Amino acid sequence: MYSLDALKSAIQQVVESGTPGEKDPAWFFGQKTLKTSLLRLKAISGFQSFCLNIQTADGLPGAIRFKPLVKFISFYLCLICLGGIGDKTFAAKYQPGVTHPSNHQASNEDIIKKMTAFLWLAENDKNKKQWATAAGEMLFHRYSYIPELQPMYARLTRHLDWLLLTNIMQSPGVRFLPEDGWLPEAPSLRIRRAITPQLKQAEHVLAGTGRLVYVMDFKKNQNIQMALKVIDVPFIPRTRVDIRYRLDNEPPVKLSIPADTVDKTIPISVAPGKHALRIDILNPVYNQYLAVSFKINGIKPELKRREQLYFVARQSEPIQLKIKGPVLLRIDERQKDIIMTRYQLVGSKIETIELKPSLGEQEALFRIFQRIPAEEIRQSMPRKINVPYIPAKDAFTQIDAPPKPKIVRFHDGLPLGGQENGTLSFAVSYNRRKDVLEREVTSIDLEQFEALNMNYRYYNQNLNTYFNTGIEQHIRRFGGAVLGIEERINYRPVWLPVNFWLYGNAFFQNPDGNQWIPLEGKQEWSTTWVGAVSQQRNFTPKTYHIPNASFLVRGMSLNNPEQYDPRDIDQNVFTSYTSNHREILELSDTVYHRPWLDALGFFRGTVANNEKMNLLSTKFDLGWRQLIGPVQADVSYQYANYYPEKLLRRTYSFNVLWQKWLNSMQLYELKFQIQRDIDAPATMGFLVFTWYTSNGRGYRDFVPNELFFRDIRSRNIPPCPNNGVIVK
Numbered sequence: 001m002y003s004l005d006a007l008k009s010a011i012q013q014v015v016e017s018g019t020p021g022e023k024d025p026a027w028f029f030g031q032k033t034l035k036t037s038l039l040r041l042k043a044i045s046g047f048q049s050f051c052l053n054i055q056t057a058d059g060l061p062g063a064i065r066f067k068p069l070v071k072f073i074s075f076y077l078c079l080i081c082l083g084g085i086g087d088k089t090f091a092a093k094y095q096p097g098v099t100h101p102s103n104h105q106a107s108n109e110d111i112i113k114k115m116t117a118f119l120w121l122a123e124n125d126k127n128k129k130q131w132a133t134a135a136g137e138m139l140f141h142r143y144s145y146i147p148e149l150q151p152m153y154a155r156l157t158r159h160l161d162w163l164l165l166t167n168i169m170q171s172p173g174v175r176f177l178p179e180d181g182w183l184p185e186a187p188s189l190r191i192r193r194a195i196t197p198q199l200k201q202a203e204h205v206l207a208g209t210g211r212l213v214y215v216m217d218f219k220k221n222q223n224i225q226m227a228l229k230v231i232d233v234p235f236i237p238r239t240r241v242d243i244r245y246r247l248d249n250e251p252p253v254k255l256s257i258p259a260d261t262v263d264k265t266i267p268i269s270v271a272p273g274k275h276a277l278r279i280d281i282l283n284p285v286y287n288q289y290l291a292v293s294f295k296i297n298g299i300k301p302e303l304k305r306r307e308q309l310y311f312v313a314r315q316s317e318p319i320q321l322k323i324k325g326p327v328l329l330r331i332d333e334r335q336k337d338i339i340m341t342r343y344q345l346v347g348s349k350i351e352t353i354e355l356k357p358s359l360g361e362q363e364a365l366f367r368i369f370q371r372i373p374a375e376e377i378r379q380s381m382p383r384k385i386n387v388p389y390i391p392a393k394d395a396f397t398q399i400d401a402p403p404k405p406k407i408v409r410f411h412d413g414l415p416l417g418g419q420e421n422g423t424l425s426f427a428v429s430y431n432r433r434k435d436v437l438e439r440e441v442t443s444i445d446l447e448q449f450e451a452l453n454m455n456y457r458y459y460n461q462n463l464n465t466y467f468n469t470g471i472e473q474h475i476r477r478f479g480g481a482v483l484g485i486e487e488r489i490n491y492r493p494v495w496l497p498v499n500f501w502l503y504g505n506a507f508f509q510n511p512d513g514n515q516w517i518p519l520e521g522k523q524e525w526s527t528t529w530v531g532a533v534s535q536q537r538n539f540t541p542k543t544y545h546i547p548n549a550s551f552l553v554r555g556m557s558l559n560n561p562e563q564y565d566p567r568d569i570d571q572n573v574f575t576s577y578t579s580n581h582r583e584i585l586e587l588s589d590t591v592y593h594r595p596w597l598d599a600l601g602f603f604r605g606t607v608a609n610n611e612k613m614n615l616l617s618t619k620f621d622l623g624w625r626q627l628i629g630p631v632q633a634d635v636s637y638q639y640a641n642y643y644p645e646k647l648l649r650r651t652y653s654f655n656v657l658w659q660k661w662l663n664s665m666q667l668y669e670l671k672f673q674i675q676r677d678i679d680a681p682a683t684m685g686f687l688v689f690t691w692y693t694s695n696g697r698g699y700r701d702f703v704p705n706e707l708f709f710r711d712i713r714s715r716n717i718p719p720c721p722n723n724g725v726i727v728k
Contacts, residue, residue: 480513
């Protein structure tokens with residue numbers, strides 16, 4: 001029941017919804033016209049006592065019931081004031097990814113009232129019918145989650161159909177794609193196709209009142225086997241299917257497929273010449289289809305495959321078309337075997353529609369449809385389902401109500417708070433290393449020290465950025481203790497196809513200072529800053545490469561190391577190579593191939609130049625990583641040339657990484673590396689034990705490229721304990 005007050009309230013909400021582009025263009029009728037209409041409604045508000053009611057059997061505005069002549073005059077004035085509605089319409093361009101375009105949060109009741117107003121105008125005002133239909137349908141697609149809109153939408157569009165637009169003003173070209181099997185155009189049929197059993201390519205589908213015509217041309221008598229298969233949506237009781245087929249001008253043949261029968265084969269004898277076989281369904285019901293296939297003497301014939309026309313769009317050459325509204329457009333974009341559908345409302349003016357591929361795509365295929373009046377067709381009948389009702393038997397025994405608990409306590413599986421924090425790690429290691437420029441090295445010349453590290457990793461989901469902050473101390477065999485701080489930032493913007501890296505560190509040491517206590521006495525220092533940009537590009541699902549460009553800048557306090565014993569100086573504070581090359585531009589590319597889930601091979605090429613673009617070094621790395629249970633084993637080889645120093649370095653490396661989760665919050669890691677330099681004979685390496693602790697964050701705070709085989713390792717994380725309720 002809708003009174004004049006309700007109708008006036010709905011129009012008032014339309015006026016208050018704002019101008020196009022500010023709030024919701026689908027509701028905008030034209031404010032000036034509507035305000036005038038409201039004044040007219042106020043002028044006739046005195047006639048409300050005559051109980052003007054607009055109602056139908058299904059609750060939608062439709063037939064008008066009135067008795068006295070005064071009510072007729074009131075209704076006539078109401079139509080006059082509504083006749084001015086919609087003098088101006090506007091259309092909004094579709095914005096992908098916006099589920100509810102309105103900036104204001106309209107309640108469900110307001111949306112239902114507006115849909116009711118659109119339906120009333122479409123059925124009672126010929127001048128506003130086209131505009132109200134398009135705006136009401138767009139309203140439904142934006143708020144389809146409101147169940148009350150479904151019956152009004154069905155009533156609004158019951159006489160409409162989709163027409164494929166081919167009058168495209170500009171496009172790089174067209175492409176014809178073959179139809180493999182049943183590929184319906186209507187979005188509603190696509191949903192039903194997804195939940196029905198898969199069909200074969202040679203099967204043709206009959207739905208509703210459609211008809212299938214099979215045209216033949218034989219040179220001799222042939223025996224045709226027509227196979228019929230009933231397709232039902234699952235979980236719906238089956239019903240009988242009545243079928244009629246007719247060969248040429250022969251009398252039609254009717255047959256029935258019982259509800260408990262799925263397949264049926266019909267033999268048909270055909271004489272030489274051209275013939276047409278017509279098949280249709282008598283009294284079709286909703287959600288029931290008929291698959292038809294043919295065989296000629298037991299052999300499936302080769303049928304002409306239908307093709308669908310798609311318009312091509314490129315970033316440099318988009319699709320352009322001009323169209324005059326008001327009208328609703330349906331835009332289908334095909335991505336391989338997936339069809340993405342969106343809708344766009346065109347206003348009363350002539351608008352130019354432009355379609356481009358999605359961001360990152362070079363080409364896209366589109367089909368554009370326009371709403372038009374449909375031909376009158378016979379509707380499918382509702383399915384008749386007879387459900388036998390059997391009264392429930394009396395309970396065998398009576399179950400007493402459970403006693404009321406004395407104590408109810410909630411138990412949290414993870415401690416409250418801390419889930420938003422990052423991952424903290426502590427590490428202790430033993431290291432043996434040498435300067436890359438040392439030509440002859442003995443075991444006593446190798447730099448040896450124990451290191452204590454503490455790192456804090458954090459992933460900021462809003463910024464899509466990884467942070468890794470660390471502090472470390474070196475307890476050296478020779479020389480004073482070293483204190484270092486470092487920061488790694490990895491920014492992965494969703495709006496760019498590249499990743500950005502920023503790394504910085506600072507180390508402090510008194511080479512003549514205390515072996516255990518850092519920052520004692522005069523301090524030598526060094527700092528390094530590196531900025532990099534990289535991108536992962538896939539060749540195949542198993543092969544990809546990561547090009548990388550980085551720029552390094554160093555600063556250090558120690559220029560002349562003669563005042564110290566060379567063995568006392570930490571390599572993070574000073575080496576002859578880092579002192580000579582303080583600005584480096586490095587370009588590299590790494591190719592990865594993952595033939596199996598637990599194996600990864602890689603090849604890397606690197607070129608380094610100084611600030612004057614003089615060639616410093618070239619490096620080539622070849623390696624293999626293998627995951628065996630919780631253990632990862634790596635083997636690699638490096639071939640490096642240092643041109644200013646005229647040095648060649650060939651190195652073999654072997655790494656072992658072992659991880660063990662104690663529970664969902666504690667991870668232990670043991671890493672071992674041994675490295676052999678062939679040209680300056682020396683054996684180097686390290687042994688590291690690390691303890692990671694977090695409140696159930698797993699590998700969330702680790703940069704994706706920091707940990708290999710992350711997908712497999714994530715399965716080994718113990719599940720987080722569930723919350724529970726303790727009742728006593």
